[in-house]
Amino acid sequence: MRVDVAIVGGGIAGVALAARLTPHLKVALVEREPALGSMTTARSAAMFLPSYGGPDVGPLTRASRAFLTAALDPIGVIFQPRQALHVGRLPHLAPFGLTQAADVPLEALSPRQAVNLFPILREDVIDGAWLEAEAGDIDVAALLDLFRRMALEAGAHLMVDTGEPGIERRGDGWRLAGAHGTLEARILVNAAGPWADALAEAAGVAALGLTPLRRTVVLAPPVAREGFSAWPIVKDVRERFYFRPYHGALLITPADAQPSRPCDAAPEKVDIARAILRFETMCDHRVARVERSWAGLRTFARDRAPVIGWAPDAPSFFWLAGLGGFGVQTSPAVSQLAASLILGEETPAELTAHGVDPRRYAPARLAS
Ligand SMILES: Cc1cc2nc3c(=O)[nH]c(=O)nc-3n(C[C@H](O)[C@H](O)[C@H](O)COP(=O)(O)OP(=O)(O)OC[C@H]3O[C@@H](n4cnc5c(N)ncnc54)[C@H](O)[C@@H]3O)c2cc1C
Incomplete structure (x- = not known):
């Protein structure tokens, strides 16, 4: 041909x-x-996060929004709005707001306000949060x-x-x-x-010296609280973890970034354990069991x-x-x-x- x-x-x-x-x-x-x-x-x-990736990625994300929100599929919509809470401790919290705010609207929240949005989050482990209202889920x-x-x-x-x-x-x-x-x-x-x-x-x-970095995802049973499926994404300002409701489950990642050769990546036990530990440090909630886990390779230029x-x-x-x-x-x-x-x-x-x-x-x- x-x-x-x-x-x-x-x-x-x-x-x-x-x-x-x-x-x-x-x-x-x-x-x-x-x-x-x-x-x-x-x-x-499956996240749409305009603040992610810095000044080279932001324009491409913003320019994609209209297509994603308009695109209709016979089985439903492709984009669903979901807020993102960027949480952290000082001094890391402040520069996050400064570096992202130019392109992405972010609202500074107190620890209490953050907990109001994600009720199992522990108020004592954060100094505050940034709320990103224009994030979402992609099917x-x-x-x-x-x-x-x-x-x-x-x-x-x-x-x-x-x-x-x-x-x-x-x-x-x-x-x-x-x-x-x-x-x-x-x-x-x-x-x-x-x-x-x-x-x-x-x-x-x-x-060109591209590097695949392995990242692990753990799915746990959902949190049995009213409204859980609409809770925001919670992401560490230093990208050491994030967790979120995901198709009726709780998705957690330790945001690992282990260099790998190109392959069909699989999760390692230590990263699954780290995901659970980081989540349980941040939240008043025990992960009863791991329903599923997977890993994939995010590939970056230098x-x-x-x-x-x-x-x-x-x-x-x-x-x-x-x-x-x-x-x-x-x-x-x-x-x-x-x-x-x-x-x-x-x-x-x-x-x-x-x-x-x-x-x-x-x-x-x-x-x-
Ligand atoms: C844990 C994790 C979470 C992520 N979360 C998000 C997120 O929330 N939002 C977001 O936007 N992105 C996210 N990403 C990143 C996103 O998944 C990737 O950027 C995207 O899927 C890359 O797509 P791709 O087509 O470049 O690569 P791939 O999907 O890997 O496709 C490359 C294809 O090329 C094929 N191939 C390779 N070599 C050959 C060959 N010689 N001949 C024929 N076929 C070949 C492979 O089989 C493969 O199917 C995440 C990634 C991971 C791992």
Whole structure:
């Protein structure tokens, strides 16, 4: 098969890009696993947190809000508002407010006010909190499915269970050979998540030093109190933990960030224990049992900004990687930006209106 663009990686990044590009170009997407979105995308905590990720991520998150809140799926809405409480001790509390406040409205709360919102939180373990009112929950499966259907309806070829294709540079383009057969493409997009550096190397393109960091999530029974499912996300200002109601359960993470090789990550007992300990230190509530746990790899560039753009050493190789802990909440804007760069168009006005500047994400900044 001959296409304009071959996207390698069927997580949220690759599938969203296929949805955006297929109306304009002939697109094929290649996913090694039997299902789309089964690696990092399936492991997320499903939050929309405008304060997360700092000044390079904020514009992409803000520019994604309109798509997420408007997008309707046959099975329901994709975005549900939920407040976030950023809790901590002095002196860490004050700089959090200062650094986030410019872009994100935050309200300073006393410990008592914070406890009124999350009634099992211990008042004596915090000096205060910042309330972020514009956070929310994302239905990740519904969002992925929406992008998948957009891509299919526009005529994309979405191939799963392909194994790892052999990649060869052919003249100005690329040849991918694997279980799916042979694919020839003018442009190769690297949307391989934790495997992005490995994929680049397999294609003869310089790796950019992306690091996968493992993060663990524990699901415990819900807190048997009225209104629990509407309680806010509680997140440490220094990102040493967060916990939240999640699909009828209590989700806790110790916010671990252990460097890992790219793999299908699994939780370690010590991180599960740490999650419970941190939660029980913060709350008057015992975790009766662990219902489920999982881990995933958040992949970061060394400056923690996403990597979106052409490879400096291979003009038809496009990077769509380094989406850290924000790849779901930014997927509408990230895919729109990537599509505009591939199509050689100006950055869309919906993105520039929120301060999105493609130069911040150019892979060339990481080449050495
Ligand atoms: C615990 C945890 C909590 C998180 N919470 C949030 C959150 O609340 N909000 C948020 O926005 N983000 C969150 N994230 C981050 C988010 O999940 C990621 O940023 C996002 O899923 C990255 O998507 P991706 O498509 O780049 O990667 P992936 O989903 O990993 O997709 C990459 C795909 O490429 C495939 N692949 C790799 N190599 C090849 C190859 N050679 N051939 C074919 N296929 C290949 C893989 O099989 C994989 O399916 C969280 C992540 C974790 C781990």
